[in-house]
Amino acid sequence: MxxxxxxxxxxxxxxxxxxxxxxxxxxxxxxxxxxxxxxxxxxxxxxxxxxxxxxxxxxxxxxxxxxxxxxxxxxxxxxDSGELAPVAAATLEEATDAQTRYPGFAQHPFPTCFACGPDRAEGDGLHIFPGRLADDPSRVATVWRPYDVTVPITWAALDCTSGWAAGVDDRPMVLGTMTAQIHRLPVVGEPHVSVGTLRSAEGRKALTASSLYTADGELVATAQQVWIAINPEDFS
Incomplete structure (x- = not known):
């Protein structure tokens, strides 16, 4: 095609x-x-x-x-022909607890971001609010109940989860490169768990990964990203 x-x-x-x-x-x-x-x-x-x-x-x-x-x-x-290694899943209960520690509630470089902006109304933004897992701070997690499902929206959910794993609250960054694979689209109204992790960092770049699971632990989609540190004033 x-x-x-x-x-x-x-x-x-x-x-x-x-x-x-x-x-x-x-x-x-x-x-x-x-x-x-x-x-x-x-x-x-x-x-x-x-x-x-x-x-x-x-x-x-x-x-x-x-x-x-x-x-x-x-x-x-x-x-892309490469293999994507998923981030380990978190339970619905773990993700619910983690998102209470979402740093973006206190400090956010772009608070009206479609995916993770806390200033977006319910049903408008995605309300992706990843916080550190209590038993594994190397991973972040959030619960996501999609009200609309498309390929771009699914990519957006994976994108912003990984950004908070990289620590965009302490060091503002924007997405540079993203590789993603959607095994099946999420289900509207159903709770999903989005998890992310920082895999490495060098200079202005951070290599991250994120995965989306059902509440039962089925892998829905996975991705890896390169984030680039920026001056947020240049984008505001």
């Missing part, structure tokens, strides 16, 4: 920083245009902050497809 080449539009609702798209949502939207099979692992690299509410033309690139703005690549996607 040929990739979908209709322009990519990131609506204002799906912003991360106030003036640009949520990295996970944008990445998932482009991945969906590359392949209609969400179980196919796709790697997406964000080259520029995704602008909001404008057409981003899509064209074939050397390795897949790219969305551009004024002749510059904003985001590009390619099929």
């Amino acid at each position: 040929q990739p979908t080449t209709t322009p990519l539009i990131v609506p204002q609702r799906f912003h991360g920083p106030p003036r640009s798209g949520n990295g996970g949502w944008t990445a998932g939207a482009l991945a969906e245009r590359l392949t209609a099979k969400p179980e196919t692992p796709v790697t997406v690299a964000l080259r520029l902050p995704p602008p909001l509410d404008i057409d981003l033309p899509i064209a074939e690139s050397e390795t897949g497809i790219a969305a551009t703005h004024e002749g510059r690549t904003v985001v590009e996607a390619r099929v």
Whole structure:
């Protein structure tokens, strides 16, 4: 099947920083245009902050497809053949307890972020609020009850869970690269557990991973990411 080449539009609702798209949502939207099979692992690299509410033309690139703005690549996607190692699951009870320690309630670089912003109303933002697990602080976890399910929304949930594992409250970062695989879409209204961990860090970059499970511990989706430290004033 040929990739979908209709322009990519990131609506204002799906912003991360106030003036640009949520990295996970944008990445998932482009991945969906590359392949209609969400179980196919796709790697997406964000080259520029995704602008909001404008057409981003899509064209074939050397390795897949790219969305551009004024002749510059904003985001590009390619099929990935690598294996993704899931983050160990947490129980619903553990995740419920962990999200009471969500650092974003006290300090958040982008409090209106679509996925993890505490200033978003119920039913508008995703309310992904990951906190450290009591018995394993190397992992964060949150409960997520999706009110709407799409490939881009699932990518957004995985994205922001991993960002808090990297500690974006202490060191603001934005998504640089994300590889994700959706085994099946989440179920609307059902509780899910999203877990994340920091795997390594060097300089401005942090390598993270995140996974989404049902309340019964079935793996729904998994991802790995590269986060890049930034000055949040440049994105506000």
